[in-house]
Amino acid sequence: MLHLLAAVLPVFLVVGAGYGAAWRGILAAPQIDGLMRFGQGVALPLLLMRAMAGLDLRAGFDPALLGAFYGGAATGFSGGLLGARLIFRRDWEDAVAIGFVGLFSNSLLLGLPITERVYGADALGANFAIIALHAPFCYTVGITAMEIARTRGSGVSAVTLLPRILRAIVSNALVAGMIAGLVLNLAGIALPAPVAAGVNMLADAGIPASLFALGGILLRYRPEGDMATILFITTLSLTVNPAVTLGLAHLFGLSDGGLRSAVVTAAMAPGINAYLFADMYGRGRRVAASSVLFGTAASVVTATLWIAALP
Numbered sequence: 001m002l003h004l005l006a007a008v009l010p011v012f013l014v015v016g017a018g019y020g021a022a023w024r025g026i027l028a029a030p031q032i033d034g035l036m037r038f039g040q041g042v043a044l045p046l047l048l049m050r051a052m053a054g055l056d057l058r059a060g061f062d063p064a065l066l067g068a069f070y071g072g073a074a075t076g077f078s079g080g081l082l083g084a085r086l087i088f089r090r091d092w093e094d095a096v097a098i099g100f101v102g103l104f105s106n107s108l109l110l111g112l113p114i115t116e117r118v119y120g121a122d123a124l125g126a127n128f129a130i131i132a133l134h135a136p137f138c139y140t141v142g143i144t145a146m147e148i149a150r151t152r153g154s155g156v157s158a159v160t161l162l163p164r165i166l167r168a169i170v171s172n173a174l175v176a177g178m179i180a181g182l183v184l185n186l187a188g189i190a191l192p193a194p195v196a197a198g199v200n201m202l203a204d205a206g207i208p209a210s211l212f213a214l215g216g217i218l219l220r221y222r223p224e225g226d227m228a229t230i231l232f233i234t235t236l237s238l239t240v241n242p243a244v245t246l247g248l249a250h251l252f253g254l255s256d257g258g259l260r261s262a263v264v265t266a267a268m269a270p271g272i273n274a275y276l277f278a279d280m281y282g283r284g285r286r287v288a289a290s291s292v293l294f295g296t297a298a299s300v301v302t303a304t305l306w307i308a309a310l311p
Contacts, residue, residue, distance in 0.1 A: 018215025045177030052181025
């Protein structure tokens with residue numbers, strides 16, 4: 001419990017600092033929004049580009065690992081979308097944004113350090129393989145579903161819709177960062193030292209800046225009226241997603257090491273990208289922001305239970 005608390009507490013401190021800064025008027029709403037745009041549009045894409053550029057593409061990409069993890073993630077998305085639509089009567093666009101909360105677990109900020117603390121640094125190869133595909137997979141699913149939801153009933157054909165979806169995916173800054181990193185990796189190109197140093201400075205600011213901005217945004221998107229939806233999608237994310245991942249891992253014969261990385265990552269709270277996606281489309285922002293906060297708090301207990309159940 002203490003090692004999980006040590007991993008999660010810094011997240012709360014940064015989010016709380018942003019909340020306090022907005023509450024006390026130290027930063028106004030436009031400044032908070034600007035900080036979030038910096039994180040979403042500049043720093044986090046560079047962080048993903050750097051990670052992809054330095055990844056060993058020949059190691060860790062086990063089909064059983066990726067099938068188990070992303071099968072669980074897809075289940076979380078489907079369950080969240082259908083639950084939001086059929087149980088809580090949200091419109092389709094809101095339902096897609098809420099489903100995205102169940103899709104995008106916090107693989108980087110929580111999954112990586114918790115796996116390392118519990119199983120050691122040698123266990124992280126599978127985590128990096130998951131992280132490398134996380135943003136492209138989740139944004140492809142989310143953007144495709146959102147574009148279909150936005151155009152349903154408009155008579156737009158699949159031939160017309162497909163290029164629109166592809167443009168939306170490729171033009172997303174986070175996915176573009178991953179693609180840029182992949183190009184650098186495959187081409188064997190190393191950035192000049194001064195450029196790399198500048199990229200590192202900006203990339204390292206991505207997570208803390210985004211978490212701080214999220215804290216300020218939470219002041220605006222309080223859970224009044226949405227608590228049942230927030231509890232539903234948070235519970236789905238912390239229970240169904242890892243349960244399906246665990247079942248698929250056994251079905252596919254995944255090794256103990258891969259199983260641990262996949263299930264621990266799937267058991268993490270919704271990541272900040274859940275809010276970034278909702279903010280990008282202006283749908284379900286209050287549910288997404290509150291689910292990140294509540295899920296992170298609850299994962300101290302739920303992640304401990306999942307880890308205890310693993311071999």
